[in-house]
Amino acid sequence: MFTFTGIVSKKGAIDRETNDTVVLEIVATDNGVPSLNSSVKLLVDVLDFNDNAPTFVNTSYSQHVQENATEGQHVIHVSAVDIDEGVNSLVTYSFKSGDFGNFSINGTTVKCLCIKSF
Ligand SMILES: [Ca+2]
Numbered sequence: 001m002f003t004f005t006g007i008v009s010k011k012g013a014i015d016r017e018t019n020d021t022v023v024l025e026i027v028a029t030d031n032g033v034p035s036l037n038s039s040v041k042l043l044v045d046v047l048d049f050n051d052n053a054p055t056f057v058n059t060s061y062s063q064h065v066q067e068n069a070t071e072g073q074h075v076i077h078v079s080a081v082d083i084d085e086g087v088n089s090l091v092t093y094s095f096k097s098g099d100f101g102n103f104s105i106n107g108t109t110v111k112c113l114c115i116k117s118f
Pocket residue numbers: 050051052053054082083084088089
């Protein structure tokens with residue numbers, strides 16, 4: 001805080017995921033003799049920035065599927081969490097690589113489905 005203007009500015013790193021509210025007490029002091037002062041509390045809400053990637057609950061997943069599994073059969077439910085807030089924490093799922101031609105993944109409910117009978 002600048003001594004003469006009362007302007008409060010950010011100086012160091014703040015992390016909403018660690019502390020989403022900061023309470024500061026500010027004192028105003030005059031130059032009289034004797035010096036007098038009063039204080040006020042400032043409540044700062046820290047808004048979210050998308051600074052965290054989603055992380056999967058498990059580091060890897062493994063599942064068996066019968067070769068005669070029927071089309072649409074549930075294979076596995078994978079889950080990832082994102083510690084940001086609001087839209088910054090919403091997670092969708094898709095295949096990145098691999099032989100996924102016979103599988104589908106629901107982008108929001110994260111169920112893999114066999115889409116062809118083996
Ligand atoms: Ca995020």
